[in-house]
Amino acid sequence: MGFFDEMLKAITMQGIIECSKDENGKPDPYKAAGIAAGTGNFSFDDQMLLGGMLGSQGAFDDDDELL
Numbered sequence: 001m002g003f004f005d006e007m008l009k010a011i012t013m014q015g016i017i018e019c020s021k022d023e024n025g026k027p028d029p030y031k032a033a034g035i036a037a038g039t040g041n042f043s044f045d046d047q048m049l050l051g052g053m054l055g056s057q058g059a060f061d062d063d064d065e066l067l
Helices: 003-019 029-038 044-056
Strands: none
Touching (some): 003 044
């Protein structure tokens, strides 16, 4: 894939993460994975990209840290 295809994929993944956020602003990794699979972004590379982006936004952090 080319540069612009990868940029479009990253923008799409960011939109998926924004759609999966709860009322506290924390992304839900299960909801994001479901949305990504529903939109056809389910290859191994797509899963790694989504997981990295979710991790960088704190989706896998404990909820105790938010209180």
